[in-house]
Amino acid sequence: MNVSSQGLSVGDGDRHYGLVDVTLRDAHQCLWSTRMTTSAMTPILTRIDAVGYEYINILGGAVFDVQVRFLHENPWERVGLLCERLRTPCDGLTRGQSLYTFELFPDDIIELNSKVLARRGLKVLTVYDALNDNRNIESSVRSAHEAGMLVNAMMTYTLSPVHTDDYYVERARELVALQSDFISVKDPTGLLTPERAKTLFPALLAAADGIPLQLHMHCQSGLATQVHEVAIQSGFRYGHTASEPLANGASHPATEEIDDRARALGFATGIDRGALADVSAYFGILAEREGRPRGKVQAYDAALYEHQVPGGMISNLRSQLATMRMEHRLPEILEEAARVRKDLGYPILVSPFAQYIVTQSVLNVVQGERYKTIPDEVRKYAMGFYGRLAAQPSEEFLAKAGIDRNEILTTRAGADLEPALPRLRRELGASVSDEDILLAAFYDRSLLDPLKVKPVPYRFTTTPLMELMLFLESRTDVRQARVKFCDTEISLTA
Numbered sequence: 001m002n003v004s005s006q007g008l009s010v011g012d013g014d015r016h017y018g019l020v021d022v023t024l025r026d027a028h029q030c031l032w033s034t035r036m037t038t039s040a041m042t043p044i045l046t047r048i049d050a051v052g053y054e055y056i057n058i059l060g061g062a063v064f065d066v067q068v069r070f071l072h073e074n075p076w077e078r079v080g081l082l083c084e085r086l087r088t089p090c091d092g093l094t095r096g097q098s099l100y101t102f103e104l105f106p107d108d109i110i111e112l113n114s115k116v117l118a119r120r121g122l123k124v125l126t127v128y129d130a131l132n133d134n135r136n137i138e139s140s141v142r143s144a145h146e147a148g149m150l151v152n153a154m155m156t157y158t159l160s161p162v163h164t165d166d167y168y169v170e171r172a173r174e175l176v177a178l179q180s181d182f183i184s185v186k187d188p189t190g191l192l193t194p195e196r197a198k199t200l201f202p203a204l205l206a207a208a209d210g211i212p213l214q215l216h217m218h219c220q221s222g223l224a225t226q227v228h229e230v231a232i233q234s235g236f237r238y239g240h241t242a243s244e245p246l247a248n249g250a251s252h253p254a255t256e257e258i259d260d261r262a263r264a265l266g267f268a269t270g271i272d273r274g275a276l277a278d279v280s281a282y283f284g285i286l287a288e289r290e291g292r293p294r295g296k297v298q299a300y301d302a303a304l305y306e307h308q309v310p311g312g313m314i315s316n317l318r319s320q321l322a323t324m325r326m327e328h329r330l331p332e333i334l335e336e337a338a339r340v341r342k343d344l345g346y347p348i349l350v351s352p353f354a355q356y357i358v359t360q361s362v363l364n365v366v367q368g369e370r371y372k373t374i375p376d377e378v379r380k381y382a383m384g385f386y387g388r389l390a391a392q393p394s395e396e397f398l399a400k401a402g403i404d405r406n407e408i409l410t411t412r413a414g415a416d417l418e419p420a421l422p423r424l425r426r427e428l429g430a431s432v433s434d435e436d437i438l439l440a441a442f443y444d445r446s447l448l449d450p451l452k453v454k455p456v457p458y459r460f461t462t463t464p465l466m467e468l469m470l471f472l473e474s475r476t477d478v479r480q481a482r483v484k485f486c487d488t489e490i491s492l493t494a
Helices: 023-031 038-051 061-071 074-087 106-119 134-146 165-177 194-208 222-234 253-265 271-291 309-325 327-343 354-365 375-384 395-401 421-427 434-441 446-452 464-475
Strands: 001-003 008-010 018-021 054-061 089-094 123-129 151-157 182-187 213-218 238-241 482-486 489-494
Touching: 008 061, 023 054, 023 061, 038 074, 038 123, 038 271, 054 061, 054 074, 061 446, 074 089, 106 134, 106 421, 123 134, 134 151, 134 165, 151 165, 165 182, 165 194, 182 194, 194 213, 194 222, 194 354, 213 222, 222 238, 222 253, 238 253, 253 271, 271 464, 309 327, 309 354, 327 354, 354 375, 375 395, 421 434, 421 482, 434 446, 464 482
Parallel strands: 018 054, 018 238, 054 089, 089 123, 123 151, 151 182, 182 213, 213 238
Antiparallel strands: 001 008, 482 489
16 A cells, blocks of 8 residues: 655555654644643744654644633634645544534544535644544545545553453454545553564554554653654554654654654654754753643653553643642552542543543542532443443442443444534535534633634744844843844843
């Protein structure tokens, strides 16, 4: 099978490991709480384009949601702007039947979403289901293909007695049957080890039947770069990386590091290190100017393989516990998270189930009694509302929740939802755009009013001097500065 990107034809015999950039999406989601604005992206787009990535990931569930709720930006406008400005094909991620939020949406909403993204210029729709119930991505895959996009279907990796190599081989075969264009291994917590990869990856290559495989792995365990080496040697065709200031930690491995490792193994990536240095320098300045953290290489932590809670969630939890003067109970809560996960049939700690497991664990610890309070979302999960569970919940939990095993649903999540578009079109009027209809389906009207404000003009060029001047301008503790470059000297006074 050949996959063509930017005129590059990669055949089965070529020693090429293409890189997918996640700096504009997953990287700042992990390290900067998804707070990178569109105006922070636009000055460096030309240089990102020059790096030589195969695809650039620009959209995800949290990105879409944060743009609406906190940044007050229209997410459709960002998608359109980036797709228009970048020659490199753009990729966007959705959460299957939930799209960008934690709710389930009917198939007509899923289909319209695919059409809107394709119209805005998206070339690849990446889609996953947090339970690996691939029935929940069928409508996304079908509608994306109908809209002219390629589909990158993900299976989410975790550790448990039921998540064996055979389990993932079966999931891969399901994705082949859906006619996915790419299949990705998504490791949101960084639990893969080189040893496990050496058995799992060859099995997946065989099951994929020629469909190119991608590795999407976070760095929380400190093993991601080593696992990428196994992926390269096993025959994976793509790896997801971030430019250095936004790499490592809870994010992805640095593009620089994976490029070095691929080259050492005799594989080409097509990466232009000069352009990459410019991109990394820009985001380094941006981190300094906005007071954002830079990613740091993580040390191996054996406890991660017990609680499996993503790093960004641990940071948020620690902060919330500190406000309640309960930070000392974090280790206890993480231990309880491992027990809750077992009781609930080993859900994967990725949105939204990571939030559900941690919330239940906090309640169990703080209230001093296990399952004294069970949130509705946790109850719905155990009932199969969100999809097929990897394993059945424990008798203790079901008894506390008052759930009979015969009540657990077996149908596809969202299968019984009524079409939403006829009602929305009646309520909003025939002249309303498809994009506004979708926003109205996702959010309360009060959240949408701020999106109507026209954004300030974007900058599409930058230089080190320009960024330095903007940095000095942002500092309240600098009253005087002198900048000298070449034969020119500039004096600045507050």
